[in-house]
Amino acid sequence: MLSKNRIKYINSLKIKKYRQLHEAFLIEGAKSVLELFDSDFEIEFVLVTQEFQQKYSSILTRHNVAVETVTAQELEGLGSFQTNDSCLAVARTKENAFLSASPSEYILMLDDVRDPGNLGTIIRVADWYGITKVVCSRDTTDVYNPKVIAAAKGSFTRVNLYYTDLIRYFQEIRGGSQQVIGAFLGGDSLYEFAYPAHGGIIIMGNESNGISEEVGRFVTDKIMIPRFGAAESLNVGIATAVMLDNMRRQVPL
Known part of the structure; x- marks a missing residue:
């Protein structure tokens, strides 16, 4: 007992x-x-x-x-x-260790993703598409939240997360050659965008407000998932899967 x-x-x-x-x-x-x-x-x-x-x-x-x-x-x-x-x-728990991308690697960045189920799904999606590094804003929900761990279905053991001030993170990696690709309403069509073969950073934003204006200043390529129906928006976990799927179609591991 x-x-x-x-x-x-x-x-x-x-x-x-x-x-x-x-x-x-x-x-x-x-x-x-x-x-x-x-x-x-x-x-x-x-x-x-x-x-x-x-x-x-x-x-x-x-x-x-x-x-x-x-x-x-x-x-x-x-x-x-x-x-x-x-x-x-x-x-x-693990130490909150700095994560940087190699010149040929894609990493995922999350700007204020608050829902634990969404974060767990994103971790699982990242694992599916071979993304092992996720940089999170300090306001993104805690990876060790039981609901995140449950939704990640074991993928939390293979995907590393680093929580930091995203503005400071970009300042720390200044001089890097990575393109920064952000999901925005009103951006260029995802289906017409050529993902760089040398890797980059893909940013997904808050469930309600998207990528913040401050973080958006570092984005080099604003892209959107075209809408064909009447839904107002996509769940951020689903949107992440669409973004990474199109990336892997062009840039396989």
């Missing part, structure tokens, strides 16, 4: 200030936890049901992690999933 202190600790990690205090975060569900095992994240402990422990005993033994067996009811009472009948892990 789980101790009260452990329950209190796990529940505290649902709140950003306690994640920062303890430098730890939650991972729920079999898929994400199994991918966590094969990552470079440091795992504090894993709570598993008896069924999960039996099914993946060789993996648990190989990785030598601290494991505690719990009931499915205990798991459901701890995590944010409506149903979780397999496992929950606590891992250490």
